[in-house]
Amino acid sequence: MGAVLGLCSLSSWIPCLCGSAPCLLCGCCPSGNNSTITRLIYAFFLLLGVSVACVMLIPGMEEQLKKIPGFCDGQVNCDVLVGYKAVYRVCFGLAMFFLLFSLLMIKLVL
Known part of the structure; x- marks a missing residue:
């Protein structure tokens, strides 16, 4: 029952992220207009993706991931999660996200 209510409350936030006014940050920045807040959110997404890509290149990250119990066991190989291939995957995901948006x-009129 709680999971259903949580899913319903989470689904009510999705239009706010894609709509004209991201209501999650409007309370924090009441003086900024919607365009500025949306640009800040997109810049935050880009910064978050770049920081994740940088973490993937840290030497010794594979050994740290192997210390997490049950993380590298079974189907997941920790060699795949770190290194240049992981950076390419993160950057490809970011590129597809920004391409989609x-x-x-295209036909949006302000």
Whole structure:
């Protein structure tokens, strides 16, 4: 029952992230207009993706991941999660995210 209520409350936030006014940050920045807040959110997504990609290149990250119990056992190989291939995957995901949103904004009139 609680999971269903949590899912319903989470689904009510999704239109706010994709709508004209991201309501999650409007309370924090009431003086900024919607365009500025949206640009800040996209910049935050890009910064978050770049920082994750940088973490993937840290020497010794594979050994740290192997210390997490049950993380590298079974189907997941820790060699795949770190290194240049992981950076390529993160950057490809970011590129597809921004490409999708640029395609959604083609006929948008302010």
